[in-house]
Amino acid sequence: MSRDEKAKAKAEQAKGKAKEALGRLVGNERRTAEGRIDQAKGDARQAKEKAKDAMKD
Template identity: 55%
Template structure:
């Protein structure tokens, strides 16, 4: 897994947190929900990153 993908997914999560915070501050439920959704998508991508890294570690250990 490339470092660029990991950084991108982390940035997506931060963007989601910012959206959620702005939504809460402005009492905008739709923006708040979008922020939570963005965070959930980023979390899934990060979980995929971790799974790929673990699979690579196993593959390297078997060599």
Template identity: 65%
Template sequence: MAREQKAKSKKEQLKGKAKQVMGRAVGNERMTAEGRAEKSKGHARQAKEKGKDTFKG
């Protein structure tokens, strides 16, 4: 399960980064903001999983 969550966090980060870059390229501030939010969500999920790993090991 942890491996799936880590993969999901990376996917969210990459998707967010891509959306953020596209938003900047076309001048769409809403898309840029959504990309930042998705990227942050991925970082938060990754931090949570790292915390779990710390307490397990």
């Protein structure tokens, strides 16, 4: 996995966790859902990069 893509995936996951926590804290269900979506995007990006690495080997 390239470092740049790995960093983007981790950043997206962290952003999602922060949004979700903030949403729960203030009782905003929409923000909580957006946080979960951002985490899922980060997970998908990470899975894509791992698959690319597996194909190289």
